[in-house]
Amino acid sequence: MKLKKIFLAAVALLAAVTVTACSNNQASSNKEKSYTPKELTVQFVPSVQASKLEAKAKPLEGLLKKQLGIPVHVSVSTDNSALIEAMASKKIDVGFLPPDAYVVAHKRKVADVLLQAQRYGYNEPSGLPNKTLMNKYRAEIVVKKGSKIKSWRDLKGKKIAIQDPTSTSGYVYPIAELYKKGLNVPKECKLVNVKGHDQAVLSVYNGDVDAAFIFSDARPLAAKDEPKVMTQVVPIYFTNYIPNDTISVRSDMSPKFRKKLAQAFKNIAKSKKGKQILENIYSHYGYTDSKDSNFNIVREYEKIAKKATDSK
Structure with a gap:
């Protein structure tokens, strides 16, 4: 009987420890993704000459501010690596990262994918766009x-x-x-x-x-x-x-703000003014929800490219 009481007490203690650990883990997880910007910083990488891109991207500040209700600052980085470093140091909240740069940033636990861009396809080899939206x-x-x-x-x-x-x-x-x-x-x-x-x-x-x-x-x-x-x-x-390219966010950004931000970009892409701005920046015509596994194919190519580069 005494042995049974000891066993039950041990089970109760283990259960209490488990619940506490789970609670702590949940609290830690929530803390890790609790960042809500009071001012939003957004950065692009130059797919065209940087000075031209910044002039095209600046009008996005006003549209995002209207959607989110907070000040927004848009800038252009020197290259993909600089943008990843800026997100790592928490100077940038949102990065328009091409696929491989996103994979690098995610591996470093710097960024999570929020959305993927939609673009019109091109007829090959003429280079003329068609009307098929593609991811x-x-x-x-x-x-x-x-x-x-x-x-x-x-x-x-x-x-x-x-x-x-x-x-x-x-x-x-x-x-x-x-x-x-x-x-x-x-x-x-x-x-x-x-x-x-x-x-x-x-x-x-x-x-x-x-x-x-x-x-x-x-x-x-x-x-x-x-x-x-x-x-x-x-x-x-x-x-x-x-x-397609990503809109990626800081890995510590709260789920609630991510949802609000995703909707803001979708709304802007549907508006007449927003559509024109996004077309001028990157030829984006809309955004769709995305997930990290969409980029596993990029990871495979990255390994092969690294092998080629390392053998130089």
């Missing part, structure tokens, strides 16, 4: 019309314009796919880092490089500066599909 896109390799480079096999030893190594379409996907095909681009080609996919297209057009890795299709952006790129810069290769 995915492709990277392409472009050369100047008349070039002796006719396929990826001809890129060995050539000068190629790339984006930041965390750029999914401007680096990771082309590097990974060509590596699987037998071309180690970092080792066997001459890489030139440029800021902005429009600048990469113009570099090809001006003869500064032999080819460029860009998102499909960045040529219409460059055509605003030089219309001839639509016919004089041509694609020779398209990668597999990539998940």
